[in-house]
Amino acid sequence: MKLSILLLLVGGALANPAELKVNDPSILIVGHRGASGYRPEHTLASYELAIEQGADYIEPDLVMTKDGVLIARHENEISGTTDVEAKFPDRKKTKTIDGKQIRGWFSEDFTITEIKTLRARERLATRDQSYNGKYEVPTFEEVLDLAVRKSKEKGRPIGVYAETKHPTYFADEKLLLEPAIVKALASKGLNRTDAPVFIQSFELTNLFALKKLSPVRLIFLLDERGERPYDFVKNKDRRTYGDLLKPESLRELGQTIYGIGPYKRLILPESLLGSLQEPTSVVQDAHAAGLKVHPYTFRSDKAYLNRAYKENPEAEYLQFFALGIDGLFSDFPDHAVRAREKYQASRQKK
Numbered sequence: 001m002k003l004s005i006l007l008l009l010v011g012g013a014l015a016n017p018a019e020l021k022v023n024d025p026s027i028l029i030v031g032h033r034g035a036s037g038y039r040p041e042h043t044l045a046s047y048e049l050a051i052e053q054g055a056d057y058i059e060p061d062l063v064m065t066k067d068g069v070l071i072a073r074h075e076n077e078i079s080g081t082t083d084v085e086a087k088f089p090d091r092k093k094t095k096t097i098d099g100k101q102i103r104g105w106f107s108e109d110f111t112i113t114e115i116k117t118l119r120a121r122e123r124l125a126t127r128d129q130s131y132n133g134k135y136e137v138p139t140f141e142e143v144l145d146l147a148v149r150k151s152k153e154k155g156r157p158i159g160v161y162a163e164t165k166h167p168t169y170f171a172d173e174k175l176l177l178e179p180a181i182v183k184a185l186a187s188k189g190l191n192r193t194d195a196p197v198f199i200q201s202f203e204l205t206n207l208f209a210l211k212k213l214s215p216v217r218l219i220f221l222l223d224e225r226g227e228r229p230y231d232f233v234k235n236k237d238r239r240t241y242g243d244l245l246k247p248e249s250l251r252e253l254g255q256t257i258y259g260i261g262p263y264k265r266l267i268l269p270e271s272l273l274g275s276l277q278e279p280t281s282v283v284q285d286a287h288a289a290g291l292k293v294h295p296y297t298f299r300s301d302k303a304y305l306n307r308a309y310k311e312n313p314e315a316e317y318l319q320f321f322a323l324g325i326d327g328l329f330s331d332f333p334d335h336a337v338r339a340r341e342k343y344q345a346s347r348q349k350k
Helices: 003-011 044-052 140-154 167-172 177-187 204-213 230-234 247-253 282-288 313-322 333-349
Strands: 028-032 057-059 061-064 070-072 093-097 100-104 159-164 197-201 217-222 259-262 327-330
Touching (some): 061 177, 159 177, 167 177, 197 204
Parallel strands (some): 028 057, 057 159
């Protein structure tokens, strides 16, 4: 019997990061930016709540500071999720990020010491604002430490599903994300094939670079069919995400990646009037290419839930589970976990 399994049975706690192995359920629940439906996104509190709610993985989006430290933020423009405007009013700039002009405050203009003076706030006005100002911006290493610690406490592997944000832009700024990510994983004993780790990206150049540096599982994220990865835009590659979803493209990608993370409307489209359409063949095509499918993003807020579900988020989860997905990203991990339990119980009765 493997030591990690023995410990789970008789001792309860996992001993060290090297014993954290891939032990994925048939359908993964990823806490999208943590439990971001309940706490300010990308805070240790949000990740910890996601774990308490039963998420299998927590998802930190990664950007970089001026002095080369990886931090967890959805964007390198950080004014929407922190109090940076109040604390550093003179740092506002206009930059071109992935071909789009953006005015704001950017992670790469701050040292980690300065970042640590900031406090997170809720990005969406429709969500709970009572936790604003309470939490720091975590580093990637702090997120990894949390996952390792919680794995020990829970007696189950808590995985980390990291996303590289704007890797081509950061490379142009001489701030390389890939070696920093691999270094952080290695420092925690997690740069291994069997570690409960995914790295995801909307850019293939980034994933090809990571493939040379790390054996962890890689996921290619896909936006709407007509959009193009920014590395393709820069390199004048005319292919779109839709082109990359073709069966022949998926088979080719399967030589590098473990799976895809498609926008959920690539699987179950909506009409221009918002009605749900017939499912596409994306799940079947990916599976035929040997790829897992982890769509994004599932949200229980009324504003984000298609009216066909009649304000019942469980109905959306159950529909996607029935379509054969292998996992999903949710702002409300507790809702996703409960729906998975119901779906699996119904399958066992058949």
